[in-house]
Amino acid sequence: MNERLLDVKNLKISFQNKKGTVPVVDGVDFHIDRREIIGIVGESGCGKSVTAMSLLQLNASNTVYGADSQILYEGEDLLKKSPKELRAIRGKEISVVFQDSLTGLDPVLPLRKIMVEAIRSHRNVSKREALQESISMLASVGIPAPEVRINEYAHQLSGGMRQRVMIALAMLHHSHLLIADEPTTALDVTIQDHILQLIKTVRDEADMSVLLITHDMGVVAEMTDRVYVMYAGHVVETGTTADIFEAPLHPYTKGLLKSIPRLDQPDNERLYSIPGSVPLPGTIRQGCRFCNRCPYATEKCRQQEPPAFRFSGKQVKCWQYESVMEEFL
């Protein structure tokens, strides 16, 4: 069996509207090995969710993928699959846990119907068997009295419970890859930790890989093996989680790490935040995409887009490292 589960090459995504196409993800490469947990971090609007949703092509219908983009899952290009083939992969091979579980679960159907439907979409089992399976799956994600809860509706559950249900739904077919799109953003801090631990547990039990999308560096540190830092549709830095946290290279990554509140910080000190905001898709001009927010920006940064420099397993898109690292691509 191949160690590499997913290999995304030169992923370009744009949205088509009346005025033309707006690029939102511009040449992203990443890969996931078996049993690996990788993180994609970045601010809102940097293209991380769009990237994750592109794996199952769950983006809006006006989404256009680059002609030379490839999403190789076990060697097969998902972008070339027919809707029918794609449907067979969704939920079975690759499943998703979404951010907002209140709007993410059908409000007018009881959990029982949602779960039985998800099982029977892929396996030809009786409703009764599917129901039994659903109940035991709810039990395994830590829902008390699952045989009662399964008859309830999404609005009758707490946020943490709903997120557990979402995970149970994603686990029904023992998928190989779990995409967790900001799974803890809508939750209390204590519940956040439970959910993250649960994701780790199911990963261990089912031998899954996890793609974790988040803007929370704390979550990244706790969960992931490797990290991709995204900014304005580019991967600006990637490396192992330890490397990224110990020796961040890109000014954006440094900024993100500086923005984490620390306990030893003086009470009266202002929390650091990166000045400015992510450029809107379609407004990006020449040069480095981060240069107008970067404290180290030079004239060269404003003129020329930096390539990805590679240095012992790390990659960074920043001119600062031109002299120290070999050029990649």
Add this chain to the structure above:
Amino acid sequence: MKKFIIKRILISIPVFLGITLLVYVLASCAPGSPAEMLMGGEVNDLSEMTPEKYVEVEAKLGLDQPVIVQYGKWLLQLLQGNLGTSYRTKDAVLEMIMSRIGSTVLLTLSATCLSAVIAIVLGIMSAYKPYSLWDYISSAFSFIGASMPNFFIGMLLIYFFAVKVKILPSSGMYDSARDTSLPSLLKHMILPMTTLCFQQIGSILRQTRGSMLDVLGSDFIRTSRAQGVGEVLVVLRHGLRNALIPILTVLMGMLPFIISGAVITEQIFSWPGLGSLMVQSINSRDYPVIMGMTVFISAVVLLSNLLLDVAYGIADPRIRHSRNRS
């Protein structure tokens, strides 16, 4: 749920009484005394139409008493199921309504059901591929249907199918009083039904498209797609089921119309229903019939609102649960 329904019925009672009062006051304010109308029938020539005779007729009808007493008497009768007798035909109003309600409901209910099926199917198709050629065609069609007055559509249909091509009858319910066969009935129903459908499809279609479009863009639709659920299930089971409440509102809003009849359409096609009875009664100032029908229709409106509230609870568990809690 039971508690909720009982509460709603109790609220309906004062509303209904208010309506009866309003109907009575309005009717007694209207110009032209029914006694005058009636005298036209009772006296043979104008010389007999004396003031004495007028007072006599007024007294016979109870019109000489104060309005509030008249209202009290009328309401008491009403609550016993007696809607009064027609000045014009001397028949009991309730019987007149009941003898015509069947043909009205037959026409309007079948038109509404047909419209609902067509409009919901077309609306779903529009919402599934918004801004497509198909969507534009069905939008244009529904706007034309909704904005064209039905007497115009009705007359166009009569002109083409009854006058020019002569394949369909232009009026009535049956070919003759003796021939009450089903084929004859169906043949007579086609044109008035098409006229009504033209109008109804528009509003149901727009509502279906709008609320389906909202629902299909929501997160839980993406969740079920992410689970690998087939498109048909996604659209019907998750999509339509959630889009149902606004569609139900429009459909239930048509219920009073189903009962009271399509006044204009019935008139054009001489359909012997409640709508044409209403027009005749208004023309001849037959107040007992006008009032009786207004009260009857109001009761139907109140009832359909109640049904709609119950239907909301069935369609949406969130509404059901919030009612159970309160």
